[in-house]
Amino acid sequence: MSFLEVDDLHVTFSTEDGVVRAVDGLSFGLEQGRTLGIVGESGSGKSVTSLAVMGLHRSARVNINGRILLDGQELVGASPEAVRRLRGRRMAMIFQDPLTSLHPFYTVGRQIDEAYKVHHPKAGRHEARTRTVEMLRRVGIPQPDRRANDYPHQFSGGMRQRAMIAMALVNDPDLLIADEPTTALDVTVQAQILDLIRDLQQEFGSAVMIITHDLGVVAELADDVLVMYAGKSAETGPAESVFNRPQHPYTWGLLSSVPRMDRERQERLVPITGQPPSLIRVPEGCPFHPRCPYAKLNGTRSFDEVPKLRETGEPGHLVACHLEAEVRARVFREEVRPRL
Amino acid sequence: MRISLGNGKAKTPTERPPDAPLLEVSGLVKHFPIRHGLMQREISAVRAVDGIDFTVEPGQTLGIVGESGCGKSTTARLVMRLDEPTAGRITFEGHDITHLSRGAMRSHRRDLQMVFQDPYSSLNPRHTVGRIVGAPFRLQHIKTEQGIKRAVQDLLELCGLNPEHYNRYPHEFSGGQRQRIGVARALALRPKMIVADEPVSALDVSIQAQIVNLLDDLQDELGLTYVIIAHDLAVVRHVSDRVAVMYLGKIVEVGGRESLYRTPMHPYTVALMSAVPVPQAGGRDRNRRILLSGDVPSPIDPPPACRFHTRCWKAQEICRQVEPPLRELRSGHQVACHFPENEPAGTKGPVSLAKPNS
Ligand SMILES: Nc1ncnc2c1ncn2[C@@H]1O[C@H](COP(=O)(O)OP(=O)(O)OP(=O)(O)O)[C@@H](O)[C@H]1O
Ligand SMILES: Nc1ncnc2c1ncn2[C@@H]1O[C@H](COP(=O)(O)OP(=O)(O)O)[C@@H](O)[C@H]1O
Ligand code: SF4
Ligand code: SF4
Ligand SMILES: [Mg+2]
Ligand SMILES: [Mg+2]
Numbered sequence: 120m121s122f123l124e125v126d127d128l129h130v131t132f133s134t135e136d137g138v139v140r141a142v143d144g145l146s147f148g149l150e151q152g153r154t155l156g157i158v159g160e161s162g163s164g165k166s167v168t169s170l171a172v173m174g175l176h177r178s179a180r181v182n183i184n185g186r187i188l189l190d191g192q193e194l195v196g197a198s199p200e201a202v203r204r205l206r207g208r209r210m211a212m213i214f215q216d217p218l219t220s221l222h223p224f225y226t227v228g229r230q231i232d233e234a235y236k237v238h239h240p241k242a243g244r245h246e247a248r249t250r251t252v253e254m255l256r257r258v259g260i261p262q263p264d265r266r267a268n269d270y271p272h273q274f275s276g277g278m279r280q281r282a283m284i285a286m287a288l289v290n291d292p293d294l295l296i297a298d299e300p301t302t303a304l305d306v307t308v309q310a311q312i313l314d315l316i317r318d319l320q321q322e323f324g325s326a327v328m329i330i331t332h333d334l335g336v337v338a339e340l341a342d343d344v345l346v347m348y349a350g351k352s353a354e355t356g357p358a359e360s361v362f363n364r365p366q367h368p369y370t371w372g373l374l375s376s377v378p379r380m381d382r383e384r385q386e387r388l389v390p391i392t393g394q395p396p397s398l399i400r401v402p403e404g405c406p407f408h409p410r411c412p413y414a415k416l417n418g419t420r421s422f423d424e425v426p427k428l429r430e431t432g433e434p435g436h437l438v439a440c441h442l443e444a445e446v447r448a449r450v451f452r453e454e455v456r457p458r459l
Numbered sequence: 460m461r462i463s464l465g466n467g468k469a470k471t472p473t474e475r476p477p478d479a480p481l482l483e484v485s486g487l488v489k490h491f492p493i494r495h496g497l498m499q500r501e502i503s504a505v506r507a508v509d510g511i512d513f514t515v516e517p518g519q520t521l522g523i524v525g526e527s528g529c530g531k532s533t534t535a536r537l538v539m540r541l542d543e544p545t546a547g548r549i550t551f552e553g554h555d556i557t558h559l560s561r562g563a564m565r566s567h568r569r570d571l572q573m574v575f576q577d578p579y580s581s582l583n584p585r586h587t588v589g590r591i592v593g594a595p596f597r598l599q600h601i602k603t604e605q606g607i608k609r610a611v612q613d614l615l616e617l618c619g620l621n622p623e624h625y626n627r628y629p630h631e632f633s634g635g636q637r638q639r640i641g642v643a644r645a646l647a648l649r650p651k652m653i654v655a656d657e658p659v660s661a662l663d664v665s666i667q668a669q670i671v672n673l674l675d676d677l678q679d680e681l682g683l684t685y686v687i688i689a690h691d692l693a694v695v696r697h698v699s700d701r702v703a704v705m706y707l708g709k710i711v712e713v714g715g716r717e718s719l720y721r722t723p724m725h726p727y728t729v730a731l732m733s734a735v736p737v738p739q740a741g742g743r744d745r746n747r748r749i750l751l752s753g754d755v756p757s758p759i760d761p762p763p764a765c766r767f768h769t770r771c772w773k774a775q776e777i778c779r780q781v782e783p784p785l786r787e788l789r790s791g792h793q794v795a796c797h798f799p800e801n802e803p804a805g806t807k808g809p810v811s812l813a814k815p816n817s
Contacts, residue, residue: 160663275754276527305526306690307751310734314750332664335736339743362740374738376668378697381737384716387675388697390668394633 120191121148122326123172123294128185128195130167130350132178137399141167143350144185146428149343151293154320154327156341156358158334158373160395164350165330169296171195172328173212174202189294208238211287215299217279221271221286228267231255231286238290254285258315277308281315288319295320298330313339334373338362343435346370349396349406352428356436366431366438366447368411371455389458405441413450417441475553480514481652481684482538487511487547489533493759506758507533509708510547512785515652515701520678520685522699522716524692524731526755529705531688535656538686539573540564552651569599572645576657578637582629588615588640589625595647610647617680618643619673635666642673652684659694671698692735696720701791704728707758707766710785714792724788724799727767765797773798 130142142164149155157165170176172187174194187194189210194202214220222230231254232247239247248267255263258281271279280300287295297316301309317340320327329340337344338358345355346367354367365371372391378384393410396402404422408414414421420441428437432444442450490504508530515521523531536542538549540556549557556567572595575581582591592611596602602610612622618639629637638658645653658674659667671694677683689695695702696716703713704725712725723729730749737743751770756762764782768774777797785793788806 160665277754305755306692306734307526307730308754309736310748310750313736314745333736334664334738335742338738338740339736359740362738372665376665377738378671378693379737380693380696380720380732380735381739381743384696384720388668388671390672391665392669394635394666395663 120188122151122190123149123328124186124188125168125172126186126188128168128171128187129183130164130171130176131182133180133182134399139398140350140401141398142171143401145347145350145352147345147352147355149294149326149328151326152320152324153342154329154340155343155345156337157328157330157345157347158332158337159347160332160373162395162398163347164398165332165347166298167350168347169212169298169328169330172294173206173210173296174199175206175212207234207292208290209292210294210296211290211292212296212298213280213283213287213300215302217276217283218271220283221279223271226268226270227274227282228252228255228269231267231282231289234286235289250289251285254289255282257319258282258285258288259311260285276304277311280304280308280312284312284315284319288323291323292325294326294328296328296330299332300329301336302331302333309336316340334377346373349401350398351406352437352439353407354436354438354440355428356431356433360433360436364433364436364451365455366436366451367407367440368413368442369407371451371459372410375455375458385458405439413442413446416446416450417443478516479553480550481517481552482515482686483548483550484514484534484538485512485548485550487534487537487549488545489530489537489542490545503759506708506761508537509758509761511703511705511708511710513703513710513713515684515686517651517684518678518682519700520687520698522695522702523686523688523705524690524695524702525705526690526731528755528758530708530758531690531705532656534705535573535654535686535688538654539571541573565599569595569648570651572648572650572653574638574641574645574653574655574658577661578634578641579629579661581641582637584629587626587628588620588632591629591640592644592647595644599648601648611643614643614646615640617646617677619669633666634662635669638662638666638670639673642670642677646677646681649681650683652686654686654688656688657690658687660689660691667694674698692732704731707755707761709766709795711767711796712792712794713785714789714794718789718792722789722792722801724792724794724801725767725796726771726773726798726800729800765795 126146128142128145132139159165171183183195228251231251235247235250236242251267252263255267260266260278260281301312331337341358344358344361346353348369353369375389376391378388391410396406402409404424405426408421426439426441428439431438487508488510489508490506492501493503495502525531537544551567551571589611592614593607596607612625615622615624620639659670687698699716701715702719703710706727712728723732730751733749753770756769762769764780765778768778783795783797785795787793789803
């Protein structure tokens with residue numbers, strides 16, 4: 120069993136318009152010392168997944184089913200108190216917008232002190248502050264002893280994200296979840312933060328789950344990749360395998376939609392047609408079928424049967440698509456690879 | 460004021476050569492004053508745009524790229540005459556529009572339209588698509604209601620929407636469809652130029668490509684000229700013929716797309732390009748990435764001389780003393796740096812005196 124094991128996770132919300140199937144039978148595992156990148160477009164269920172793992176769903180309309188095991192301990196249905204004890208100490212999270220998770224009225228240092236003291240009740244003020252300053256230094260805040268006394272608004276966007284990371288890591292968690300940690304940042308600052316996360320990961324050896332809509336960010340950080348579509352895993356496997364030999368038509372579409380800096384300029388981008396489905400009325404069969412150019416290649420299966428994740432022949436690389444292996448290989452070779 | 464009727468372009472004929480720039484911007488400055496105290500004394504200013512020059516040729520696309528706060532949107536708003544410039548000159552089709560009043564701007568407004576970043580907030584939620592896209596016709600009194608409906612439906616179709624969407628409201632559409640509505644509205648009066656501020660950055664990647672292709676097709680079909688602003692370097696390369704790189708209110712480098720992306724010369728451009736993550740197994744070679752230290756300084760009190768010197772690994776004393784002028788070091792490719800990267804052989808070293816740009 121993996122350090123973090125998610126098994127057939129379902130998260131639904133009841134709303135006036137109907138039931139939102141935000142996460143719909145998701146399974147994955149993550150080992151310590153490894154980084155899993157979860158990638159997908161907005162609304163595919165990435166944040167809902169991470170909040171479920173962190174036990175942070177507060178809505179009364181939420182319904183969580185399935186299993187989430189952290190180091191063997193079941194989190195689904197665990198008491199809020201038990202999950203709170205784990206949060207911060209064994210698992211921590213950083214968000215897209217550090218301003219929403221840092222309190223504007225307290226100094227940055229004080230907030231990190233408090234985060235430390237929650238799990239080290241015996242620690243005195245001095246011990247906590249020493250630890251805070253050490254963490255701020257580690258994440259690259261210049262003059263950390265002085266800057267610890269600043270308020271969040273006195274920090275730039277990049278520094279706030281560094282402070283968030285310092286706060287998340289202050290108790291040396293075993294699992295770090297970063298939900299779009301660089302989406303709000305400029306590209307040069309993003310490069311600094313990605314570098315930092317990678318270094319810290321190597322240093323602390325924790326498990327990291329990075330959630331993003333940017334395939335480039337996943338490629339930078341992740342050992343393993345999970346491509347989400349409509350609350351499900353479309354494809355998952357080692358990053359090398361997924362980027363070099365992607366198997367799912369949705370992944371193909373994502374890769375050919377984006378203009379690339381590392382290639383000759385394409386005359387024309389190849390978008391995915393249509394738009395992501397409503398999670399209240401998810402299409403029957405394969406949720407991607409209304410946008411998939413290959414949906415008709417296997418009779419009516421794509422229209423009536425939900426594809427299950429199955430082996431691709433590459434170690435650890437699974438795909439949820441009905442295409443026969445030979446058909447998939449031919450389409451990839453003849454149509455997809457030439458435009459990637 | 461001239462009110463034009465009907466469909467045709469009743470423009471005063473101009474004797475400008477066909478390849479004369481459609482838009483010329485020179486010495487453009489916008490300072491936002493920061494006031495303080497009872498007397499609201501001006502104590503300093505946000506130097507959002509601080510002396511920029513560029514031209515856009517008809518039928519071409521100029522891309523403007525740079526990090527948050529460098530002045531891209533302010534530039535767009537100045538060109539659109541939505542903000543009053545502090546100094547400088549904006550010439551559109553040979554007419555100086557720098558200080559034209561709202562009324563006097565009206566005749567140019569048809570030819571100069573804008574597409575906004577946020578397809579959610581830029582469309583009035585209480586108006587139907589027909590009303591939104593038809594508004595420019597009504598404002599300019601150039602069509603009958605019957606004529607407007609037909610024209611709007613044609614525009615919707617042109618932009619990849621269903622003409623039957625005429626009576627629907629913005630909230631019934633996805634982000635990508637809303638951006639199509641925004642483009643349709645901008646196209647209503649058959650403008651010559653469209654200024655698009657981050658037209659795809661709020662959209663999912665699969666939808667971004669749809670809108671990029673739409674803009675591309677419309678340019679071919681209608682001979683449009685674009686200024687496209689974006690922070691995504693890959694998108695800018697894809698859509699632009701020429702690209703200007705901004706840093707703290709200045710254009711630090713401008714050139715043809717191929718020249719700029721193959722041989723970037725300003726250290727900032729080089730760093731920016733090396734920072735873009737690419738979707739390739741293992742990411743980029745970390746050794747070839749230039750990691751800049753720190754963040755972009757405040758535009759309230761930007762560093763003197765070369766504004767990039769606080770983050771530049773090549774900075775020398777002269778960079779702190781003398782502002783490097785934009786110099787053309789390759790054909791059509793200018794850079795403002797004393798020690799450029801990828802410098803073609805045989806170019807002179809740093810200038811010792813700041814000269815006005817030619
Ligand atoms: N109305 C205003 N009053 C005061 N300052 C302003 C105003 N509008 C813009 N600024 C400032 O001018 C600078 C340039 O802003 P601008 O919006 O042009 O940046 P931008 O390049 O479009 O950035 P982004 O990529 O974040 O959209 C910023 O420091 C901004 O805060
Ligand atoms: N509290 C909530 N109530 C109802 N629907 C929700 C709630 N939170 C998220 N959703 C829906 O769940 C789906 C997945 O959302 P999310 O996980 O935030 O997507 P993303 O992949 O962009 O992070 C979306 O359709 C979203 O609207
Ligand atoms: S199952 Fe069918 S519709 Fe779904 S991705 Fe595969 S081919 Fe396309
Ligand atoms: S002028 Fe000097 S500081 Fe400025 S970019 Fe060039 S080398 Fe760097
Ligand atoms: Mg999210
Ligand atoms: Mg802007």
